[in-house]
Amino acid sequence: MEFTITTQARSATRERSTVTVHDQDPYSSNHVDADPEETSEWNESLDALVDERGRGRGRDIMLSLLKRSKELHLGVPMVPTTDYINTIASENEPDFPGDEDIERRYRAWIRWNAAMTVHRAQRPGIGVGGHISTYASSAALYEVGFNHFFRGQDAPGGGDQIYIQGHASPGTYARAFLEGRLSTDQLDGFRQEKSHAPHGLSSYPHPRLMPDFWQFPTVSMGLGPINAIYQAHLAKYVTNRGIKDASDQQVWAFLGDGEMDEVESRGQLQVAANEGLDNLNFVINCNLQRLDGPVRGNGKIIQELESFFRGAGWNVIKVIWGREWDDLLNRDTDGALLNLMNVTPDGDFQTYKTEDGAYVRENFFGRDERALKLVEGYTDDEVWNLKRGGHDYRKVYAAFKAASEHKGQPTVILAHTIKGYGLGPSFEGRNATHQMKKMTLDNLKTFRDTMRIPITDSQLEENPYLPPYYHPGEDDEAIQYLHERRRALGGYVPERRSKYTQLNLPDDSAYAAAKKGSGTQEIATTMAFVRLLKDLLRAKDFGNRIVPIIPDEARTFGMDAFFPSAKIYNPNGQHYTSVDRELLLAYKESPQGQIVHVGINEAGAVAAFSAIGTSYSVQGEPLIPVYVFYSMFGFQRTADAIWAAGDQMTRGFMIGATAGRTTLTGEGLQHADGHSLLLSSSNPAVVSYDPAYGYEIAHIVRSGIQRMYGGEHEDPNVMYYLTVYNEPMVMPVEPEGVDVDGIVRGIHRISTSDKQGPKAQLMASGVAVPWAIEAQQLLADDWGVSADVWSVTSWTELRRDGLAADQHNFLHPQEERRVPYVTEKLSGAAGPFVAVTDHMHAVPDQIRQFVPGDFATLGADDFGFSDTRAAARRFFKIDGPSLVVRTLQQLAARGEVDASLPQQAIDRYRLHDVNAGNTGNAGGES
Numbered sequence: 001m002e003f004t005i006t007t008q009a010r011s012a013t014r015e016r017s018t019v020t021v022h023d024q025d026p027y028s029s030n031h032v033d034a035d036p037e038e039t040s041e042w043n044e045s046l047d048a049l050v051d052e053r054g055r056g057r058g059r060d061i062m063l064s065l066l067k068r069s070k071e072l073h074l075g076v077p078m079v080p081t082t083d084y085i086n087t088i089a090s091e092n093e094p095d096f097p098g099d100e101d102i103e104r105r106y107r108a109w110i111r112w113n114a115a116m117t118v119h120r121a122q123r124p125g126i127g128v129g130g131h132i133s134t135y136a137s138s139a140a141l142y143e144v145g146f147n148h149f150f151r152g153q154d155a156p157g158g159g160d161q162i163y164i165q166g167h168a169s170p171g172t173y174a175r176a177f178l179e180g181r182l183s184t185d186q187l188d189g190f191r192q193e194k195s196h197a198p199h200g201l202s203s204y205p206h207p208r209l210m211p212d213f214w215q216f217p218t219v220s221m222g223l224g225p226i227n228a229i230y231q232a233h234l235a236k237y238v239t240n241r242g243i244k245d246a247s248d249q250q251v252w253a254f255l256g257d258g259e260m261d262e263v264e265s266r267g268q269l270q271v272a273a274n275e276g277l278d279n280l281n282f283v284i285n286c287n288l289q290r291l292d293g294p295v296r297g298n299g300k301i302i303q304e305l306e307s308f309f310r311g312a313g314w315n316v317i318k319v320i321w322g323r324e325w326d327d328l329l330n331r332d333t334d335g336a337l338l339n340l341m342n343v344t345p346d347g348d349f350q351t352y353k354t355e356d357g358a359y360v361r362e363n364f365f366g367r368d369e370r371a372l373k374l375v376e377g378y379t380d381d382e383v384w385n386l387k388r389g390g391h392d393y394r395k396v397y398a399a400f401k402a403a404s405e406h407k408g409q410p411t412v413i414l415a416h417t418i419k420g421y422g423l424g425p426s427f428e429g430r431n432a433t434h435q436m437k438k439m440t441l442d443n444l445k446t447f448r449d450t451m452r453i454p455i456t457d458s459q460l461e462e463n464p465y466l467p468p469y470y471h472p473g474e475d476d477e478a479i480q481y482l483h484e485r486r487r488a489l490g491g492y493v494p495e496r497r498s499k500y501t502q503l504n505l506p507d508d509s510a511y512a513a514a515k516k517g518s519g520t521q522e523i524a525t526t527m528a529f530v531r532l533l534k535d536l537l538r539a540k541d542f543g544n545r546i547v548p549i550i551p552d553e554a555r556t557f558g559m560d561a562f563f564p565s566a567k568i569y570n571p572n573g574q575h576y577t578s579v580d581r582e583l584l585l586a587y588k589e590s591p592q593g594q595i596v597h598v599g600i601n602e603a604g605a606v607a608a609f610s611a612i613g614t615s616y617s618v619q620g621e622p623l624i625p626v627y628v629f630y631s632m633f634g635f636q637r638t639a640d641a642i643w644a645a646g647d648q649m650t651r652g653f654m655i656g657a658t659a660g661r662t663t664l665t666g667e668g669l670q671h672a673d674g675h676s677l678l679l680s681s682s683n684p685a686v687v688s689y690d691p692a693y694g695y696e697i698a699h700i701v702r703s704g705i706q707r708m709y710g711g712e713h714e715d716p717n718v719m720y721y722l723t724v725y726n727e728p729m730v731m732p733v734e735p736e737g738v739d740v741d742g743i744v745r746g747i748h749r750i751s752t753s754d755k756q757g758p759k760a761q762l763m764a765s766g767v768a769v770p771w772a773i774e775a776q777q778l779l780a781d782d783w784g785v786s787a788d789v790w791s792v793t794s795w796t797e798l799r800r801d802g803l804a805a806d807q808h809n810f811l812h813p814q815e816e817r818r819v820p821y822v823t824e825k826l827s828g829a830a831g832p833f834v835a836v837t838d839h840m841h842a843v844p845d846q847i848r849q850f851v852p853g854d855f856a857t858l859g860a861d862d863f864g865f866s867d868t869r870a871a872a873r874r875f876f877k878i879d880g881p882s883l884v885v886r887t888l889q890q891l892a893a894r895g896e897v898d899a900s901l902p903q904q905a906i907d908r909y910r911l912h913d914v915n916a917g918n919t920g921n922a923g924g925e926s
């Protein structure tokens with residue numbers, strides 16, 4: 001598109017506009033027509049056709065011309081939506097290969113048992129909730145998949161990955177019950193995971209809670225879609241890189257139409273299209289409702305999604321009407337019915353399903369005489385029985401088949417359904433249906449009749465809280481059929497496995513350089529980490545398993561050095577002449593590239609991290625994601641996705657670069673991170689570290705790799721989070737006999753003062769460790785105080801260890817008291833403890849109750865701002881002199897130095913003057 005601000009009149013008759021827009025829009029008033037006379041002849045022909053043959057015929061001709069124009073590559077802009085009918089015409093539907101009658105039979109049993117699982121969970125004394133209506137609306141969608149498409153992990157290609165809509169989980173449990181994988185006791189343990197242990201079932205798909213069953217957590221709306229995209233991306237990635245042939249696998253993601261309003265649901269659709277993820281299928285259950293009411297009462301969510309997905313480059317298959325409509329549509333020669341379908345808003349479609357056949361006849365068909373005539377010979381019951389496509393087995397089968405065979409693009413199936421389908425009038429299509437969990441005796445009886453469940457009235461009346469589940473027994477023909485289908489498809493689904501190819505962990509040599517320090521060169525911990533990563537990438541039979549993930553910050557962190565060697569993964573390769581091809585650090589894209597560069601896209605980066613970090617389980621091939629990001633845009637922006645990654649039992653490393661509230665000079669409030677370590681501490685699957693030196697980083701990373709893939713740790717399913725900084729400093733050589741255990745567990749002493757005088761203990765982490773060393777010097781030189789310095793590599797791990805000890809002592813008062821690690825570490829240290837970090841006070845305060853003595857903390861609690869490091873640190877009173885003053889106050893309070901010293905120190909260092917600080921380097925690259 002080109003915008004000019006000069007006026008360019010195209011024809012004398014047209015009014016001049018101040019802005020001329022040159023675009024391809026044929027409707028724009030400035031569209032250039034080379035031969036207006038000829039054009040008007042065409043227009044007149046169309047007018048004549050419509051006059052003579054009607055609007056329907058006019059539409060047909062136009063659609064046909066559009067189709068032809070596409071074949072002729074005329075570049076006519078795409079029409080974003082198609083008619084509100086099935087994409088696959090009935091004459092193009094494949095034969096249904098299954099036994100529809102048998103499948104319908106046990107689908108009804110599954111639907112019954114799913115509803116009973118939730119209903120029974122509301123029995124007196126339990127009342128733990130659940131959802132009935134969502135699965136009721138999507139049962140046919142799942143069952144077509146389970147019977148004909150979803151391959152288990154014993155299938156030759158490795159099976160498919162199925163993302164099940166979170167609150168449809170009762171349906172999956174009910175199927176597993178028919179399959180003999182779950183017992184009635186387990187169904188009764190729905191949502192009672194502790195009180196019904198070991199037979200509890202999690203509310204939603206939670207791999208962490210049911211690690212042999214669920215693979216993918218989905219219930220936080222929006223994460224299922226984005227994670228499914230990156231799961232499909234992973235299959236292509238491992239195939240392209242020759243790690244594993246996953247080319248025959250498919251990802252099926254079941255999503256809600258309401259869920260599609262989440263930004264994460266739609267925000268990465270272009271990635272799936274650009275990368276040609278034809279192994280990806282979204283199945284959107286368009287029941288037109290979300291929790292509170294209609295998704296688009298006044299509009300049409302299916303049409304909206306169709307245009308959105310098509311615009312993003314997806315293959316769209318709409319399954320709107322059941323087979324009962326085929327005949328009507330065939331007879332609808334003038335397009336009257338089609339027109340009604342096109343113009344009826346979702347809100348009305350929802351309402352029809354809460355009324356009856358007579359209402360539908362009058363209020364839907366009745367709006368056009370010709371449409372009304374089409375159903376003239378239908379009884380009201382027959383009108384009522386005109387079904388939605390998502391409940392029609394054959395229509396759904398046709399769509400799934402087309403989706404699974406489609407090449408070159410991802411596919412979305414938009415399936416029109418009714419929320420609460422089959423549950424009777426008090427559930428179907430009701431606005432409140434999402435949260436209805438209990439059925440009345442009447443509801444139960446109607447539902448039982450609809451589903452043809454052989455359970456008697458008296459069985460239901462006996463205890464309406466506990467209507468029986470139904471299983472006909474293993475020998476039943478339908479159950480045999482069900483097993484046979486799963487056998488043919490490679491085993492039961494879902495199933496989570498945790499066997500994988502063993503990794504050859506790197507030996508000492510990969511970590512050797514990090515221990516040598518940086519000599520006289522000043523480098524930031526970010527660079528120290530990147531150097532270590534470079535060495536790990538070279539480790540034999542291991543380096544190829546590392547997957548750096550970068551959301552467009554590689555240059556900031558010095559990771560552009562990896563571009564030419566590791567290369568950026570792009571399944572399409574690099575088809576352009578790169579601007580920097582002559583440079584040593586040229587931007588290289590390749591289908592075999594190792595780096596996953598997701599663009600400016602932290603949400604996608606975490607989705608990629610989750611898929612890559614669970615490749616050990618999903619693909620049986622471990623990959624170690626190393627996701628490097630701006631620390632402010634990590635936990636703060638995507639904590640929920642990282643929480644889900646924890647649920648999925650992702651293993652990998654997250655590197656929060658440019659950490660610290662005062663270290664990233666000049667960037668200010670939105671960039672200055674002083675709390676990501678608090679946020680990370682709230683995720684039980686995250687092990688957080690705030691290292692100061694390169695050698696600490698090496699020990700931490702090594703222990704992390706060991707924990708995740710060494711095969712010895714009882715809990716390998718963790719994600720390491722390391723904050724690194726961009727302030728250059730000399731990285732010291734690793735001291736002889738360094739306290740490796742201390743580094744890994746969270747604290748080690750890095751300097752002991754032999755100065756004679758009152759003692760103090762300075763504790764610091766990350767970029768603040770040099771401030772503590774500066775303070776140690778000032779205390780000795782200016783005030784005769786002897787201070788030791790501790791590097792606290794992990795406040796969080798120390799706290800967790802302390803809490804575990806506390807809990808043990810609380811519950812086992814008779815046993816020997818456990819002493820927290822940090823308490824034990826500090827127990828021999830004399831004097832008060834004073835801690836400083838470049839984060840909020842609450843970061844070091846995490847260990848307060850475990851510090852054996854007086855404890856004061858310094859921190860940067862307010863919003864960050866832009867300034868020099870020295871000024872910012874002085875402002876927050878966290879620099880070297882501030883630490884000195886705080887230490888003197890502690891000593892004065894204990895009577896170990898003169899009470900006047902703190903004020904003297906404040907005056908001497910001009911503590912109130914932000915221009916008097918000089919702690920830290922000015923500027924510097926990461």
Ligand SMILES: Cc1ncc(C[n+]2csc(CCOP(=O)(O)OP(=O)(O)O)c2C)c(N)n1
Nearest residue numbers: 134219220221256257258259285289290291
């Ligand atoms: C991020 C997030 N926000 C809110 C919810 C609560 N919630 C659970 S289901 C639901 C409605 C879902 O509607 P839809 O996606 O249309 O699914 P349906 O049940 O209609 O198939 C909501 C709001 C959630 N689980 N996650």
Ligand SMILES: [Mg+2]
Nearest residue numbers: 257258289290
């Ligand atoms: Mg919905």
